[in-house]
Amino acid sequence: MKTRQWLLNDHPRGRPLKDSDFRLVETEIADEPAPGRALAQVLWLGFDPAQKGWMENVADYVAPMALGDVMRGSGIVRVVKSNTPRLKEGALYAGLTGWTEWLETDGAGFEPVHPDLPPTAMLSVLGTTGLTAWCGLFKLGEPRPGDTVVVSGAAGATGSTVGQLAKVAGARAIGIAGGPEKCRWLVEEAGYDAAIDYKAEPVRARLKALCPGGIDVVFDNVGGAILNEMLGEIATGARVVICGGISRYETGTMPAGPENYFNLVFRRATMRGFIVLDWASEFPEIRRRLAGLVQDGRLAFRIDEQQGFEQAPATLMRLFSGANRGKQVLKLAD
């Protein structure tokens, strides 16, 4: 049988993504999986800004991507034929599928979807997104009740989870996002105490007003000027969690480094980065807790679902233009 695949066609280094970074091909795949393997159909793909870093090969915590490789990415599959006890026919699993419609896999790294939540939860709140929010916030940010947590890129899939987790932990959550619709959603749906629209409001002045005691935990998904403004308002002993840097991808040039880094001295503060995979051994337990919060109605998530395999590159680009509303996924099949 045949499957379509998106291949890496160029390394988008130091510039935005473009259509010619990807190449659509059709390739042959066996109807009958080899012993110990299964044939699976991809139902959804999930998208993350880190994928651009993988394409650039700057992110050396993962294996390099060569030109001609199938685009790396997560997805949800339904197992159609299985020759391995790891994967049950008819069942749905989440894992690193790559950008393909069909794949043969031994099931390594694939997890069953949650029985009581929509399958796409495994690409968002129970996937790398939710795990990243949990680990970054609780292992590095360490919010205490009454702390003020400020999240940039707050309306993104990770950011909106961070704010809600901060609230669960008894902290105040302030989100920074672009545009009134995102800011309204943060406060009305995602439980943020306040939101700052960086496209319409002076970020520094709003931070001063909203965080009179300073920021105890910064959770940064953005970098650039917004990180710098947040660093300017940290409280003594603040924890600055560097999770992402989407501003690094927006333009052809690297954004300036944060001049206000020296406030780490005056505030005896800590700035840390992390790779969520370092805590992989804890993922089952963290996923169990995240699912519990969703089921208790304490953790909302929204999915931005686009349609059609041929839209994969355009769907990834939505992340960098800020077009997505919630976790970006692409539906390939029912």
Add this chain to the structure above:
Amino acid sequence: MKTRQWLLNDHPRGRPLKDSDFRLVETEIADEPAPGRALAQVLWLGFDPAQKGWMENVADYVAPMALGDVMRGSGIVRVVKSNTPRLKEGALYAGLTGWTEWLETDGAGFEPVHPDLPPTAMLSVLGTTGLTAWCGLFKLGEPRPGDTVVVSGAAGATGSTVGQLAKVAGARAIGIAGGPEKCRWLVEEAGYDAAIDYKAEPVRARLKALCPGGIDVVFDNVGGAILNEMLGEIATGARVVICGGISRYETGTMPAGPENYFNLVFRRATMRGFIVLDWASEFPEIRRRLAGLVQDGRLAFRIDEQQGFEQAPATLMRLFSGANRGKQVLKLAD
């Protein structure tokens, strides 16, 4: 009797120091100290880049300095007349004297000089300089045997102490300094394993060559481009200690922030600032250990001694031009 004093005459914000930032006055001081107080003569003043931050009032971890205040600074005094059991007549003490030739004090914050080391040791290796090196390195940097520690501003009073302490702890020490004389001194006298002359060598390439496994501990006294280069070469799990930022003072404009901060993510690394006064309760014990290392010949220090009270402003400026060789002090009297 009369004493001369240097007063703060202008806040040197966002520009280098100049002569008119200081004003020399003569003022009256009682021959006989009040009950509970002592009259002391200042023998040496000690100088530190942080003093410019105090003058600017940007360093809010200390009380603000107003125009007309006596310049804040450390010194060594000899007690001439004492009406307090805290201070013995004829004995030498170190403390915050300010820029004055004589002062009356109740002795709060004054410590006796070490009986077996030169008095100026209390302004350098046993003073804030040595305590800063110890606390920054061991409380934040946490070097382990075999780690590679890179120090910027390595020929400065703090930097040269950091490298030697790293060696004592079993780590490799690489120093970055300006000019062949400083670099030679680092390797030949201060026990550094290697030195990089940033004025003559490509820092990034030399770091790559000297630290093939990456930098485990960055101890930064400089900021700007050198901090950025060091961040580009950190090892997984690195600790980046922000101690000072002398490049912030060199020019009228703030140096760019470190673009490579995002390497904290790829390297799961930590960048922290600190204020050494937070560990004041531990100073006696740390000072005891530092003195032991000096007496064992494991910790060298050098003093750059200028002469004459009227030279105080010019002596402070030596720190920012890189003219000083070792801890900058000024001798006022025998």
